[in-house]
Amino acid sequence: MKSVALSEVKDDLSRYLRLAAEEDVIITRHGKAAGILIGFASEDDWFDYRLENDPRFTRRIEAARASLRAGHGIRFEDLEELDHNGSNQRTATGAHYGRARSKRPGPAGRGHR
Numbered sequence: 001m002k003s004v005a006l007s008e009v010k011d012d013l014s015r016y017l018r019l020a021a022e023e024d025v026i027i028t029r030h031g032k033a034a035g036i037l038i039g040f041a042s043e044d045d046w047f048d049y050r051l052e053n054d055p056r057f058t059r060r061i062e063a064a065r066a067s068l069r070a071g072h073g074i075r076f077e078d079l080e081e082l083d084h085n086g087s088n089q090r091t092a093t094g095a096h097y098g099r100a101r102s103k104r105p106g107p108a109g110r111g112h113r
Contacts, residue, residue: 001023001024001025001026002019002023002024002025002026003025003026003028003033004016004025004026004027004028005027005028005029006027006028006029006034009025009027009037016037017037017039018039019039020037020038020039021039021040021041021045022039022041024036024037024038025037025039
């Protein structure tokens with residue numbers, strides 16, 4: 001993490017944006033932290049940042065964790081064990097949902113794609 005005075009950042013913003021792609025840059029005003037410049041080395045980094053800071057995504061994660069604590073669902077750690085035991089549950093579930101969807105009429109009475 002690098003600390004830089006606001007006046008320096010204003011004079012050479014593009015340099016500090018490049019630097020921020022590698023490490024956070026703390027911007028100071030009168031010697032005190034006033035903000036942070038966060039750079040993104042790639043489009044994926046930008047996507048991850050947006051996702052991690054999206055309140056809707058955070059709420060969904062919190063709800064999923066609460067559901068797991070309540071005993072619902074399958075823990076990620078248990079998925080590998082299911083796979084090793086030869087479980088075909090995923091395929092059967094997918095086939096079940098596929099049949100259920102195909103019976104529903106689509107828009108204007110046409111068959112569902």
